[in-house]
Amino acid sequence: MDGVELRRSRRRTLGLEVTREGHVIVRAPLRASSAAIERFVRDHMDWIARAQARQRARLEAHPEPDEARQAELMRRAREELPPKVAYYAQRMGLKPAGMRITSARTRFGSCSAQNRLCFSWRLMDYPDAAVDYVVVHELAHIVHKNHGPRFWALVQQYMPDYRARRALLRE
Structure with missing residues (x-):
């Protein structure tokens, strides 16, 4: 299994991950045999x-920015996100406990158990429609801490075209 990283843990099933850089990680139970792991990788x-291929395309579309571009995206995030959060929070009747801008690479936004919102400055590299979707998505987590049907119904109530906007994040 050249080029494949194996991580064993107390999990029950085999799993695969392809990182942003295209590296393959196999997650396996402690007792899984090497033959079973190799067969799993071969089958997948x-x-x-x-x-x-998807990760290569994503990296080509959104390469790691240089320092100047990073500073610009950070400035835009600090400038544009607070008014968007305030606007949608008011429309949705919600009050986030706070908001931060982060350098997260694997998620555009998050909502803590204490209702604090975090947004990655990397989000600013996407269209405004996608940024608005992430804001509404994270605000909806103040009400529903999961991605159940009621969560999506709330998102759809304030953003009926959320599916098209979410698709912009995957391009």
């Missing part, structure tokens, strides 16, 4: 190839 080679 098509999926791995597709996932690596």
